[in-house]
Amino acid sequence: MKEQENMQEESKEESVEEEKKEKSKVWSIASEAAFYIFLVVFCFYIVPNYIFHKNTVEGHSMEPTLYEADQLITEKVSYELGKPKRFDVIIFNPFEEIETEFYVKRVIGLPGETVKVQDDNIYINGELLEEDYGKEPMLDRGDPYLDVTLGEDEYFVLGDNRNYSSDSREIGPIHERQIEGKVILRIWPFKSMGVIH
Structure with missing residues (x-):
């Protein structure tokens, strides 16, 4: 009985750990996407409109x-x-x-x-x-x-x-x-x- 309870506990812990890893992965992907979106906006909108501009x-x-x-x-x-x-x-x-x-x-x-x-x-x-x-x-x-x-x-x-x-x-x-x-x-x-x- 105790053995079964221990297995259930371990299974729950593994499940929680997996969930944390999944959330961390999603957060990492979202952060990376946000960074690249900011980079694109900065390079193609903020820089030419507010910082530097090329003229001929x-x-x-x-x-x-x-x-x-x-x-x-x-x-x-x-x-x-x-x-x-x-x-x-x-x-x-x-x-x-x-x-x-x-x-x-x-x-x-x-x-x-x-x-x-x-x-x-x-x-x-x-x-x-x-x-x-x-x-x-x-x-x-x-x-x-x-x-x-x-x-x-x-x-x-x-x-x-x-x-x-x-x-x-x-x-x-x-x-x-x-x-x-x-x-x-x-x-x-x-x-x-x-x-x-």
Whole structure:
């Protein structure tokens, strides 16, 4: 009788152990599936929409820094945490009603500053801006934006190839909400791969 009871006890224990193993296996599979779902969402939704984005240069307005067909990586996080800085190379939407058109330019003037372009020189708040990004002397100084005071969320941007660039001299200052991100890396062509300064 005792032997039979012991066998029944052992059978129950084995059954409980099997049930625990089965639950553990199901939990392990569910956890793994959840991890891979998160990974897919992170890689294909969160990264391109909120962290990094790939852009391709069209045109010659940023030569010699960037060339047509260069492929760039833009990061979006730093402008969520801080503001664009002078000389940052940015991607922005010049015409908010056209959501698919983007420009790449260099930040020259910051919010609240007065930017003046005169005799191929750029003045910020009356002081000559020391910079050597312009490819060649400016022929088109850009009327009516020869002398502009920027609002609290406005930026003055220029292409490095200033005689072949549609920038703030033509389209006016851009607003912070139009900025998509900061260009940090060129990934193509391989021979020019590297950080963008």
